[in-house]
Amino acid sequence: MDKRQFLTAAAGLAATPAFGQAQMKKPGTDDLGRTLSSMKSKPIPRRKAKTTKLFLTPPSWPNAITADPGGKGFWVQQQRHDRGPETAWLLDRKGKVLKSVVTKCEDCSGMAVGNGFIWSGANGASVHNPPNPPVEGVFQTDMNGKTISARQIPFGPKDNGGSCHGLAWENTDGGRLWIQSNRLEALVRMNPVTWECDWMFPAAHVDRLHGIEVDGNVIWQVYGTQDPKVPGYEGYTPGLIKYDIKSGKVLEFVDFVPGSCDMHDVAVMDGQLYGVDAGEHPGWPINEKFAQAGFPELNSPSGGYVFKIDVI
Numbered sequence: 517m518d519k520r521q522f523l524t525a526a527a528g529l530a531a532t533p534a535f536g537q538a539q540m541k542k543p544g545t546d547d548l549g550r551t552l553s554s555m556k557s558k559p560i561p562r563r564k565a566k567t568t569k570l571f572l573t574p575p576s577w578p579n580a581i582t583a584d585p586g587g588k589g590f591w592v593q594q595q596r597h598d599r600g601p602e603t604a605w606l607l608d609r610k611g612k613v614l615k616s617v618v619t620k621c622e623d624c625s626g627m628a629v630g631n632g633f634i635w636s637g638a639n640g641a642s643v644h645n646p647p648n649p650p651v652e653g654v655f656q657t658d659m660n661g662k663t664i665s666a667r668q669i670p671f672g673p674k675d676n677g678g679s680c681h682g683l684a685w686e687n688t689d690g691g692r693l694w695i696q697s698n699r700l701e702a703l704v705r706m707n708p709v710t711w712e713c714d715w716m717f718p719a720a721h722v723d724r725l726h727g728i729e730v731d732g733n734v735i736w737q738v739y740g741t742q743d744p745k746v747p748g749y750e751g752y753t754p755g756l757i758k759y760d761i762k763s764g765k766v767l768e769f770v771d772f773v774p775g776s777c778d779m780h781d782v783a784v785m786d787g788q789l790y791g792v793d794a795g796e797h798p799g800w801p802i803n804e805k806f807a808q809a810g811f812p813e814l815n816s817p818s819g820g821y822v823f824k825i826d827v828i
Contacts, residue, residue, distance in 0.1 A: 560766050560767075560768060560769060561767070561768040561769075562768065562769045562770070562771060563768060563769075563770050563771075563827055563828070564770070564771055564772070564773055564827070564828050565755075565756070565770045565771070565772050565773070565776070565789075565825050565826060565827045565828060566772070566773050566776060566825075566826055566828055567772060567776040567777040567779075567791065567818075567823045567824065567825055567826075568823055568824045568826070569777065569818060569821045569822075569823045570610075570611070570790075570821070570822050570823055570824060571607075571610060571611030571821070571822055572611065572808060572820045572821055572822075573592050573594075573605065573607065573611070573792065573820055573821075573822060574592075574594075574603075574605055574613060575808070575809075575810035575811045575812075575820070576594035576595070576596075576603070576811070576812070576820070577594060577595040577596070577794040577795060577796040577812060577819075577820075578592045578593070578594055578595075578780075578792045578793070578794055578795075578820060578822075579593065579594065579595035579624055579625055579626075579780050579781065579792075579794040579796070580592065580593040580595075580604075580624055580625065580626050580627035580636070580637070580683075580727065580780075580781045580792070581593075581627070581727070581781045581782070581783045581790065581791065581792040581822065582627055582628055582629055582683075582684070582685070582729065582781075582783050583783050583784060583785040583790075584606060584629065585629055585630070585685075587785075588606060588608060588614060589606060589607045589608040589609045589614065590606075590607050590609075590783060590785070590790070590822060591604055591605070591606055591607075591627060591629050591634070592604070592605050592607060592792060592822065593605075593619070593621070593624045593627045593634075593636060594624065595623055595624045595625065595794055595796065596622075596623065596624075596643070597623065597642065597643045597644055598643065598644055599622055599643050599644070599645075599646075599651075601618045601619070601620065602618070602619055602620075602621050602622070602624045602636070603616055603617065603618050603619070604616070604617045604618075604619060604627060604634050604636065604657075605617075607822070611822065615659070617634055617657060617659060617660075617661050618661045619634065619636050619655055619657045619661070619663070620655055620657070620663050620666065621636035621637070621638045621651075621655045621657075622638050622639075622640035622643055622646075622650075622651040623638060623639040623640050623641075623642045623643050624636050624637065624638065624639070625637050625638070625639040625679070625680055625681045625682065625726070625727075626680055626681060626682035626683040626684075626696060626726075626727050626728065626781060627683055627781075628683040628684050628685040628693060628694075629685060630685035630687070630691050630693065630708070631691045631708065632658070632659065633656050633657060633658055633659075633664060634656075634657045634658075634659070635654055635655070635656055635657075635683050635685070635693055635708070636654070636655045636657065636683070637653075637654055637679075637680030637681065637682065637683045637695065637696075638651050638652045638653055638654070638655060638679070638680060639652065639679040639680060639681065639698075640652045640679070641679055642679075649673070649675050649676035650676070650679075652668065652669070652676065652677065652678060652679045652680065653666060653667050653668040653669055653677055653680065654666070654667055654668075654669070654680060654683065654693070654695065656708070667711055669695055669697045669699065669700070669704065670704065670706070670711075670713050671699075671700060671713075672699055677697075677699065678697060678698050678699025678700070679698045679699070680695055680696060680697065680698065681696045681698050681725060681726050681727070682694075682695070682696030682725075682726060682727040682728035682737065682738070682781065683695060683696070683727075683728070684728045684729045684730045684735065685730065686705070686730045686761075689707075690709075691708060692705050692706065692707065692708070692714070693705070693706045693708045694706075694728055694730060694735065696719065696725060696726070696727070696728050696737065700716070701718060701719050701721075701725075702716050702717060702718050702719055703716060703717055703718075703719055703728065703735065703737070703759070703764070704716040717759070717763075717764025718764065719737065720737075720739070720757050720759075720766050722739045722741070722757070723739070723740060723741045723742060724739055724740045724741070724742070725737060725738065725739050726738035726739070726740075726779070726780050726781065727779075727780060727781030727782050728782070729781075729782045729783055729784050730761065730784075731784045732761075733760065733761050733762070734758050734759060734760060734761055734767065735758075735759045735761050736756050736757070736758055736759075736782050736784070736789070737756065737757045737759065737782075738754070738755075738756060738779050738780065738781060738782050738791075739754075739755050739756065739757050739769075740752055740753060740754045740755060740778075740779075741753045741755070742799075747799070747800070747801065748800045748801055748803070748815065749778060749797070749800065749803075749815065749816050749817065752778065752797075752800075753771055753772060753774075754771075754772045754776060754777070754778050754779045755769060755770055755771040755772055756769070756770040756779075756782060756789075756825075757769055757770075758770065770827055772825075773828075777791060777793050777816075777818035777821060777823045778793045778795075778797060778816045778818055778819075779791040779792070779793060779825075780792060780793060780794040780797075782825075788824065788825075789824070789825035789826075789827070790822060790823065790824055790825060791822070791823055791825055792821070792822050792823070793816055793818040793819050793820065793821055793823070794819065794820075795808075795811070795814035795815065795816045795818070795819020795820050796812070796813075796814070796815065796819070797815055797816055800815040800816070801815060802814070802815050803815050806819055808820050
């Protein structure tokens with residue numbers, strides 16, 4: 517290339533936006549045409565819900581609920597703090613016990629039923645005198661009470677993947693297990709056979725997160741807000757978060773109206789939302805007026821109840 521050709525080529529490059537004067541943009545707009553206002557998140561819709569008590573579970577702190585895949589009723593699992601064996605019950609739609617299965621889960625926080633097994637989430641740091649490391653992760657139990665597996669939530673030490681606060685079953689791809697991971701503050705989808713994670717997304721940043729349930733293309737998650745000036749049930753607003761299952765986007769918040777049941781886990785049966793109240797809410801004082809015959813100490817007026825949830 518001689519001098520004339522070089523100068524001609526340089527002049528051509530200088531005429532392009534990359535080498536010459538930048539194309540005119542609106543004030544406050546970046547190279548991709550974005551503005552601060554366009555980057556702001558849209559407000560998340562909020563609705564209200566009310567609850568209706570249905571029946572009491574067997575005497576316990578019932579801290580997990582899911583619908584029976586066969587349509588017989590609800591599976592409910594108890595929570596204990598004494599490291600004793602924890603039972604999962606199959607209850608009919610009026611609360612009659614149809615089946616009992618004893619698991620080795622400790623401080624059960626969430627359950628699912630899928631592929632013929634009970635899956636129980638362990639929060640074993642919340643028991644008296646826990647071992648080190650605590651009993652945590654997910655227990656797989658057959659319908660005769662045999663422990664098939666006990667595995668840690670991924671992305672942590674082999675012997676301590678952190679505690680679980682919710683499980684849900686998704687009937688796709690041969691079955692998938694969703695875990696509310698406390699350590700990751702995320703919802704994690706696992707292949708229950710290979711124990712590989714194939715999808716996860718961060719949980720919403722709110723005060724308290726608990727049980728989860730798959731409902732078609734969405735996931736419901738229990739949450740709640742405590743008024744710091746009003747301790748106990750009277751200062752608490754339970755609610756639900758609705759996520760898009762494929763993107764993890766929060767679609768809406770559902771806040772319960774005053775006087776509603778407290779909720780520790782959520783289930784869906786025939787398109788209807790249900791919940792269960794363990795009656796053992798962290799940080800709440802025990803209240804003798806909430807006592808139920810045969811139950812341990814309770815601190816909620818709906819403690820021990822399965823209830824219906826109607827979004828209004």
